[in-house]
Amino acid sequence: EVQLVESGGGLVQPGGSLRLSCAASGFIFSDHYMDWVRQAPGKGLEWVGRIRKKGNSYTTEYAASVKGRFTISRDDSESSLCLQMNYLKTDDTAVYYCATVLSNQWLGYWGQGTLVTVSS
């Protein structure tokens, strides 16, 4: 059974940093691209970014709203995914989901999410 478990969310002040983690199990993590998607309270889904697999040099893509502030990384030996968030803004307040990317295109499985609140 595919399992994705996010952690690391919490309350942080504007301008601060936070590191989210996603622990994966039940599938061959290293074979898949991985995404982060967020959802502000009461709002729709917003794609944050993607990291490709080793065969694609672990390259990354980001939404314009987070580019230069957020960094996605992965550790295939640990089947884990990370999202380093710096210079956080109040607009970054959201539930953050990690998701597997099936066939390099579709968000096949999602974690339960972790809430990040940016507030003074």
Next chain:
Amino acid sequence: DIQMTQSPYSVSASVGDRVTITCRASQGISSWLAWYQQKPGKVPKLLIYAASSLKSGVPSRFSGSGSGTDFTLTISSLQPEDFATYYCQQASRYPVTFGGGTKVEIK
């Protein structure tokens, strides 16, 4: 960026009704489109990918169609467990973008 516009914003329907949701892309995306279902307080779930391919385990009352810029998600006979918000997503170009969502409510 490719903008994804869903309509209607919400739809009120009864069990057994046929429901159709549309998604329009601001530029052609071939068949690079997926549909997701999100129930209140729950995680989004992939229903359809490549515009019309049903994910394994998803009931056959769900179907998708379209290509280019115009797409539809159809629920042929609405069931109580189908009341949720539905999102389209394009995978043609980065950044990946989602539609704003369509809420299917009980009439």
